[in-house]
Amino acid sequence: MSTFSYEQLHGFARAIFIKMGSNEQDALTAANTLLSADLRGVDSHGVARLSGYVRLWEKERINATPSIKVVHETPSTATVDGDAGLGLVVAPFAMKLAIEKAKVAGTGWVAVKNSNHYGIAGYHSMMALEHDMIGMSMTNASPLVSPTFSKERLLGTNPIAVAIPANEEPPFVGDFATTPAANGKLEVLQRKGEDAPLGWIQDKEGKGTTNSHGVKEGGAWMPLGGTREHGSHKGYILGSVVDIFSAVLSGANYGPWAPPFVSYLEPAENPPGEGLGHFFGAMRVDAFRPANDFKNHMDNWIRRFRNSEPTDPNQPVVIPGDPERAMEKERMANGINLLEPVEKDLKALAEKFGVDF
C-alpha cells in the first residue's frame, strides 16, 4: 500500500482522459468527479475504476469526444442525450442544467440517456449546495439485485443522493445504494475469506446465503431491507423508482437491460433504450421559504439529531455526510492510500499511454 497526494492522482487521471481523447475541460471535469470518490472514502468508485473506463473506451462503448445535447425540455425539465460520453462528464453537464432551470422555475429536473457510469451519486447532488439549492442525483447500474420473490437480477444497486444546505452547520449529504450494503464491502469479505451477514445476498435458487461469493456464483444482492419480513419490498420499490426515473423517463436501458460496467460482459441484445440513465434534481430552498429561515432550521435539525442520546456513549449519532467530510479533510492533508492491485493497475495504464505516474 502506497500513499499518493490528491494532486498526483488527479493529474494522472486527467492525463489519461486526455490520452483517451477528451478535451482539456472534459478531462478536468472527469478527474474532479472521479477523484471525489477517493477523497470521500468511496475507494471502489475512484481511481480504482480508471482502467475500467479505459477498457470500455477501447471497446468503443465510451465516446471520449461526445456531443452532449438537450433533446427535450420544459421550463423545469430537460432530457439529455449523453452521446455515450463518460458519465463523469455527462452527469455534471446535466446537474448544471438542473441548477440553471431551478434559477428560473424554482426547481430543475434532468433525465439523462446514453451515458455511462457516473462516479459517486453524492458528488453531483452537492453541486447544488453553493446555490442554496437541494441537490438530488440517482442512476441505474449493471443488474445485480433481485426484486423480492425473484431469482433474477433485474436492478442495479441504484444509488440515491440528496444534498441539503444548512447555515453554520455543514450540509446534510445522504448517498446510498438501495441494497443492504455496498458491493465493495462484499469484495472485502471475499478477500478475507469471510462470510457475509444473512440478509445481504441470495444464492442462485433465491435462498438467503452467507456465502460472500454468492453473487458471483449466480446469486444476487437483495434489495435494502434484506428479507421480505424486514421490508425488502421497500428496497425493491426504491431501486425500481431509481431505474424508472433514470432510464424509462430518459430513454436509456432499464432493468436487466442496463449495460454492464465491466467490458468483458457484452450489453444486452435488442436493448430497449440507449446506454445507462441518470436523473438529477435541483430545488431552490427559497422557492419554498426564505433561504435563511430554511438554513437556520436545518442548523437546528442537525444539532438536535447530532446531540441526541446515543445507544453507545462512544458512538455519537451521525449526520449523513459527516464521515465523508472527515475522510476528505484527512486525505487532502495526508494523501490517499491505494491498495497494491490498484497501484499496479495505474502503473500499467501509465505505461500503456506513456504517461508519468
Added chain:
Amino acid sequence: MSTFSYEQLHGFARAIFIKMGSNEQDALTAANTLLSADLRGVDSHGVARLSGYVRLWEKERINATPSIKVVHETPSTATVDGDAGLGLVVAPFAMKLAIEKAKVAGTGWVAVKNSNHYGIAGYHSMMALEHDMIGMSMTNASPLVSPTFSKERLLGTNPIAVAIPANEEPPFVGDFATTPAANGKLEVLQRKGEDAPLGWIQDKEGKGTTNSHGVKEGGAWMPLGGTREHGSHKGYILGSVVDIFSAVLSGANYGPWAPPFVSYLEPAENPPGEGLGHFFGAMRVDAFRPANDFKNHMDNWIRRFRNSEPTDPNQPVVIPGDPERAMEKERMANGINLLEPVEKDLKALAEKFGVDF
C-alpha cells in the same frame, strides 16, 4: 367482525366530517381520502382512525373550517399553509396545486405546513396518474423511530409514495413507511401475544428486541434496514429526507417536534414550526419524452418484472400497487370487514353525533 359496503362507510365518514363543521365539498374530499385506505387494505389508516380525528378536533388541534392558503410560490413550486385543517383535505388541495404547476412548468412541487395526518400517502400520489404525470407524496409523522446509533425517537414512520402511469398495464404505485414494517403489523403481533422479528424495534436502551410491546415500553422503531449492518443508516437517511422536505422546507414541525396523532399526547412545547408537514410532486411524463413512448416502455418494464422467474413458483413477483388494486376490487364488490373494536368505535361516534350507522 361485520361487513359494510364502501358506500355505507363513506357516507358515515362524510356525515361525521359535516358534523365536525366541514363544508360539503371538504367532507366529501376527506371521506374519499380516508376510505381509500380501507379499500386498499391499509386498515390502520381508514375509518379506524375516524374517532382519532374527532378527538383532535375536540382538542382544537384540527380546524374543520380551514382557510387553506398558498403563502409562497414560483413557477414550479408552492408552499401551502393548511390552517390546521384535516390533512385529508389539505393534502388533496396541495396535490392538485402540484398538478396545476406541472401543466405549465413541466413539474410541480408543493410543501405543506400547519396540517394534520393525511391518510395514506399513495392516494395523493395517484391523483397525478390521470394527467399522465408521475405523482409523489410524503409526510412526516409522530416520532416513533430512532436514528441509527440513537436511543431517542426523532423521526416518524415517514412514508413515501410514488405513482407512475403505464399504458395497457395498471400503474406502478409504491407506498411504504421508511421502517422495516408498518406500525399496524406490530399491533397485530401484540394482540396475538407474539414476538416481533429481530431487526424491527429496539428497547429503551437501544438494543434490538423481539418484544412486540417494545415501542410502547420506551423503545423505538428502527429505520428501514433494521440494524446498522443491514443498512439502517439508509432508512435513517430516507426518513430524514422525508422529514426535511415535508417540514423544514414548509415551516412545519420537524423531527421530535412533529405533533403526535393521538390526542392524549400534547404537542411539544416551543415548537419550531406549525403543525405537521407534507411534500408533494407531480412530473408530466411528456416533460421528458412523448407520453406514449414513456407509457409503452413502462408496460415493457412491468411485464418483464412481473414475469421474472420467481423463487417460489406459487409466489410470483409483485409489481408495486398490484396487491392494493386486487384488494380494492375485492372490497368494492364484497364490502369491507371491520374488526369489532372499530365497529364499536364507529357506533359510539354515531351516537355522539346523532348520525345513523
